[in-house]
Amino acid sequence: MKSEYLELKRACYEANMELPNLGLVVYTFGNVSAVNREKAVFAIKPSGLPYKDLKPEDIVIVDYDNQVVEGKMRPSSDTKTHAFLYKHWQKIGGICHTHSTYAVSWAQSQMDIPIFGTTHADHNTKDIPCAPPMSDELIAGDYEHMTGQQILDCFSEKNLSYEEVEMILIGNHGPFTWGKNAQKAVYNSRVLEEIARMAYLTLQINPNAARLKEALIQKHYERKHGEGAYYGQEGC
Amino acid sequence: MKSEYLELKRACYEANMELPNLGLVVYTFGNVSAVNREKAVFAIKPSGLPYKDLKPEDIVIVDYDNQVVEGKMRPSSDTKTHAFLYKHWQKIGGICHTHSTYAVSWAQSQMDIPIFGTTHADHNTKDIPCAPPMSDELIAGDYEHMTGQQILDCFSEKNLSYEEVEMILIGNHGPFTWGKNAQKAVYNSRVLEEIARMAYLTLQINPNAARLKEALIQKHYERKHGEGAYYGQEGC
Amino acid sequence: MKSEYLELKRACYEANMELPNLGLVVYTFGNVSAVNREKAVFAIKPSGLPYKDLKPEDIVIVDYDNQVVEGKMRPSSDTKTHAFLYKHWQKIGGICHTHSTYAVSWAQSQMDIPIFGTTHADHNTKDIPCAPPMSDELIAGDYEHMTGQQILDCFSEKNLSYEEVEMILIGNHGPFTWGKNAQKAVYNSRVLEEIARMAYLTLQINPNAARLKEALIQKHYERKHGEGAYYGQEGC
Amino acid sequence: MKSEYLELKRACYEANMELPNLGLVVYTFGNVSAVNREKAVFAIKPSGLPYKDLKPEDIVIVDYDNQVVEGKMRPSSDTKTHAFLYKHWQKIGGICHTHSTYAVSWAQSQMDIPIFGTTHADHNTKDIPCAPPMSDELIAGDYEHMTGQQILDCFSEKNLSYEEVEMILIGNHGPFTWGKNAQKAVYNSRVLEEIARMAYLTLQINPNAARLKEALIQKHYERKHGEGAYYGQEGC
Numbered sequence: 001m002k003s004e005y006l007e008l009k010r011a012c013y014e015a016n017m018e019l020p021n022l023g024l025v026v027y028t029f030g031n032v033s034a035v036n037r038e039k040a041v042f043a044i045k046p047s048g049l050p051y052k053d054l055k056p057e058d059i060v061i062v063d064y065d066n067q068v069v070e071g072k073m074r075p076s077s078d079t080k081t082h083a084f085l086y087k088h089w090q091k092i093g094g095i096c097h098t099h100s101t102y103a104v105s106w107a108q109s110q111m112d113i114p115i116f117g118t119t120h121a122d123h124n125t126k127d128i129p130c131a132p133p134m135s136d137e138l139i140a141g142d143y144e145h146m147t148g149q150q151i152l153d154c155f156s157e158k159n160l161s162y163e164e165v166e167m168i169l170i171g172n173h174g175p176f177t178w179g180k181n182a183q184k185a186v187y188n189s190r191v192l193e194e195i196a197r198m199a200y201l202t203l204q205i206n207p208n209a210a211r212l213k214e215a216l217i218q219k220h221y222e223r224k225h226g227e228g229a230y231y232g233q234e235g236c
Numbered sequence: 237m238k239s240e241y242l243e244l245k246r247a248c249y250e251a252n253m254e255l256p257n258l259g260l261v262v263y264t265f266g267n268v269s270a271v272n273r274e275k276a277v278f279a280i281k282p283s284g285l286p287y288k289d290l291k292p293e294d295i296v297i298v299d300y301d302n303q304v305v306e307g308k309m310r311p312s313s314d315t316k317t318h319a320f321l322y323k324h325w326q327k328i329g330g331i332c333h334t335h336s337t338y339a340v341s342w343a344q345s346q347m348d349i350p351i352f353g354t355t356h357a358d359h360n361t362k363d364i365p366c367a368p369p370m371s372d373e374l375i376a377g378d379y380e381h382m383t384g385q386q387i388l389d390c391f392s393e394k395n396l397s398y399e400e401v402e403m404i405l406i407g408n409h410g411p412f413t414w415g416k417n418a419q420k421a422v423y424n425s426r427v428l429e430e431i432a433r434m435a436y437l438t439l440q441i442n443p444n445a446a447r448l449k450e451a452l453i454q455k456h457y458e459r460k461h462g463e464g465a466y467y468g469q470e471g472c
Numbered sequence: 473m474k475s476e477y478l479e480l481k482r483a484c485y486e487a488n489m490e491l492p493n494l495g496l497v498v499y500t501f502g503n504v505s506a507v508n509r510e511k512a513v514f515a516i517k518p519s520g521l522p523y524k525d526l527k528p529e530d531i532v533i534v535d536y537d538n539q540v541v542e543g544k545m546r547p548s549s550d551t552k553t554h555a556f557l558y559k560h561w562q563k564i565g566g567i568c569h570t571h572s573t574y575a576v577s578w579a580q581s582q583m584d585i586p587i588f589g590t591t592h593a594d595h596n597t598k599d600i601p602c603a604p605p606m607s608d609e610l611i612a613g614d615y616e617h618m619t620g621q622q623i624l625d626c627f628s629e630k631n632l633s634y635e636e637v638e639m640i641l642i643g644n645h646g647p648f649t650w651g652k653n654a655q656k657a658v659y660n661s662r663v664l665e666e667i668a669r670m671a672y673l674t675l676q677i678n679p680n681a682a683r684l685k686e687a688l689i690q691k692h693y694e695r696k697h698g699e700g701a702y703y704g705q706e707g708c
Numbered sequence: 709m710k711s712e713y714l715e716l717k718r719a720c721y722e723a724n725m726e727l728p729n730l731g732l733v734v735y736t737f738g739n740v741s742a743v744n745r746e747k748a749v750f751a752i753k754p755s756g757l758p759y760k761d762l763k764p765e766d767i768v769i770v771d772y773d774n775q776v777v778e779g780k781m782r783p784s785s786d787t788k789t790h791a792f793l794y795k796h797w798q799k800i801g802g803i804c805h806t807h808s809t810y811a812v813s814w815a816q817s818q819m820d821i822p823i824f825g826t827t828h829a830d831h832n833t834k835d836i837p838c839a840p841p842m843s844d845e846l847i848a849g850d851y852e853h854m855t856g857q858q859i860l861d862c863f864s865e866k867n868l869s870y871e872e873v874e875m876i877l878i879g880n881h882g883p884f885t886w887g888k889n890a891q892k893a894v895y896n897s898r899v900l901e902e903i904a905r906m907a908y909l910t911l912q913i914n915p916n917a918a919r920l921k922e923a924l925i926q927k928h929y930e931r932k933h934g935e936g937a938y939y940g941q942e943g944c
Contacts, residue, residue: 099430198809224785230785344589408684499899
């Protein structure tokens with residue numbers, strides 16, 4: 001089985017298989033993709049295939065216009081959302097979508113997740129945005145394509161940078177996350193789930209809990225991501 | 237040990253063994269059955285046997301009138317409920333009953349589970365019905381038989397189709413689910429538990445959370461189950 | 473290592489080792505004992521020994537007056553409570569004490585656990601009693617001995633039978649459970665934890681949730697424990 | 709690879725590896741250190757290294773003035789907090805920092821954890837303190853160093869002894885725990901997480917739950933830690 005996409009499929013496969021291990025999906029609820037910018041294609045999980053049955057060769061290669069380039073199976077039903085984001089956000093290398101419990105519960109609440117602590121600020125400086133459900137007209141149209149548009153619109157309206165905030169909740173649906181590669185996108189899904197759970201518990205313990213103050217937001221974000229960052233190892 | 241029901245017993249056994257693996261039962265709390273429509277019998281877990289001790293040959297074969305056709309052990313105490321449903325709902329192939337934590341908690345609350353998101357709409361378009369507890373007269377009578385009647389009455393009163401909504405909560409008791417086969421019935425129990433958990437969390441985060449709007453309910457259900465469904469692989 | 477208590481120690485050891493497997497204890501939080509009525513002694517876990525280090529030969533043999541009969545280690549700090557119960561309740565064969573999360577949380581709330589559903593009624597027909605904290609004088613006295621008295625007093629005041637209700641919460645402390653043998657005592661601790669969790673969730677979903685009605689309480693308890701019981705296998 | 713710190717690194721490594729096993733960390737969220745008082749150095753986890761990749765030789769040796777004594781990797785970004793505590797609290801042998809779910813949620817609520825039961829009193833007699841966030845000036849300065857100062861100030865203001873209360877919450881951040889060695893510091897993090905979870909659940913079940921009364925606090929603490937302690941084995 002010769003293919004010029006073996007490495008891309010492997011990276012996509014491994015990132016997908018992280019999801020059940022991390023407790024982020026049951027059955028077929030979720031999908032991860034990995035892009036190859038030079039070839040302008042991305043690898044994505046086939047639709048409706050249980051993770052326990054997934055093999056690297058099942059991964060489907062698709063271009064930014066949703067055309068299957070290689071693969072015998074039908075790609076994820078969310079493929080058009082992935083394609084839309086890859087087309088518009090040139091610097092992302094991977095995308096992850098799950099129905100993880102706490103992130104979905106916030107999405108079903110149609111509420112942004114407030115930044116309550118340093119666990120959140122270690123990853124970005126904003127409340128995690130929750131995009132409002134799209135209009136009935138758009139739903140009836142090219143739904144998954146418009147989900148990509150919905151994400152872009154939400155980031156535009158809230159004046160967010162996709163390079164800083166690598167996660168969003170789609171109202172009444174669930175989370176999408178992304179990053180420099182598929183592995184980082186999955187990492188962000190796991191982090192989002194934990195942030196969502198902690199924020200939920202915080203409001204149960206103290207309904208009047210205050211947002212993290214700006215000085216701490218900046219301090220924690222900068223020590224990990226700023227110019228003088230000193231978190232982690234050199235070159236990591 | 238010759239038997240014309242070996243395959244049926246095996247399918248029933250394997251579906252039962254999924255329950256502890258999926259975290260849906262402790263000890264003996266639950267049972268799955270699988271029907272053979274041609275022979276008009278179903279296979280069901282023996283009563284009160286811990287899952288860790290269960291073997292395929294322990295599975296009991298019963299007809300629609302609750303008579304044991306094959307097997308040395310006493311069938312599940314809920315056998316009459318299974319028989320009733322198989323008799324009245326010709327298109328189901330498997331039934332599952334558990335005492336899973338979140339589904340039971342909604343049942344104990346005597347509340348339908350509102351449809352809050354696409355995770356729910358991917359499986360059906362209605363609130364998950366909770367049947368009110370039966371009258372004292374019926375409880376004192378043929379209780380497990382009448383539990384089947386209770387389920388049918390609830391679907392009739394709420395104008396639901398058992399082919400679309402493959403799950404119900406029995407008030408103060410717990411969930412029953414079904415499907416084209418035993419494996420699908422178990423799948424539905426796992427999905428119901430997740431939906432129940434997410435709906436609980438949603439109401440904790442936002443007590444005024446709104447039901448999913450109709451356009452999204454239809455979109456998600458149709459893309460997976462409608463005529464032009466494009467979720468999953470061809471023929472799956 | 474000759475001993476006339478090898479079998480008793482083994483039964484006690486195995487019941488203790490169930491606790492971490494069932495998620496009911498962390499570190500050293502809990503203890504199980506098993507009685508031999510003929511010899512009028514019981515076997516109990518040594519105090520403060522982590523479960524991962526526990527071996528059958530570490531189990532200590534104690535009589536009903538708290539005297540160590542065999543064993544090199546100090547018995548559980550709760551030994552006097554076990555001894556007291558064995559002395560006063562002739563028909564029990566095992567006792568289990570844990571600090572399991574949900575049972576402790578109800579104990580810290582100083583509230584009985586209401587009987588909300590059939591999962592509860594399958595095991596007994598009463599709210600799970602929570603004994604109020606003992607007086608300062610008794611605490612300063614023979615505390616663990618008086619904990620036994622506290623349990624008896626609570627059952628007496630609430631007119632409960634220890635043969636039916638095999639579990640109690642000690643206010644601000646945690647659960648004690650018992651049964652015909654040590655294994656059943658552990659089973660009851662696991663069941664109590666699940667009942668406690670479901671009752672907590674039920675009240676979160678519906679703060680006005682009603683107790684299970686009497687007809688259902690009796691039906692479920694009787695079908696499992698009554699004269700005409702048909703749950704489980706003959707002779708089990 | 710010769711080193712005079714092999715044993716210290718090994719102890720630090722093993723304590724760190726307990727964190728993912730105990731469910732207290734995901735990815736790189738947390739760090740444990742172990743001190744050698746004679747050599748006046750401590751061993752600490754490298755910054756940003758996933759636990760699954762951690763090896764004993766990666767552990768970094770640092771002195772009380774934050775200077776790396778041995779090791780190729782950058783030490784934890786929280787190193788200065790550890791150094792500060794080792795310098796000021798002569799009797800501690802290990803320190804642990806995590807972002808465990810329930811402890812962080814209380815920290816994000818900026819609330820002390822009330823002492824509601826004996827599980828808590830078995831470990832100390834006080835509410836678990838939550839230090840208020842530091843001033844913007846201090847955050848902008850030597851943040852991790854000042855986190856140590858923040859901890860000392862909180863203990864001073866609340867008149868607490870670090871030898872009795874071996875845990876604190878940093879407001880909006882998360883828990884630090886310590887003990888006679890690194891293993892005990894990790895033990896305290898696990899215990900704190902359980903206490904935090906039980907206190908949360910207690911307030912959900914009974915918002916008016918009362919603190920444990922003083923006689924029980926003293927009784928449980930003294931039987932485990934007092935002069936006449938009888939919990940555990942001699943010399944343990």
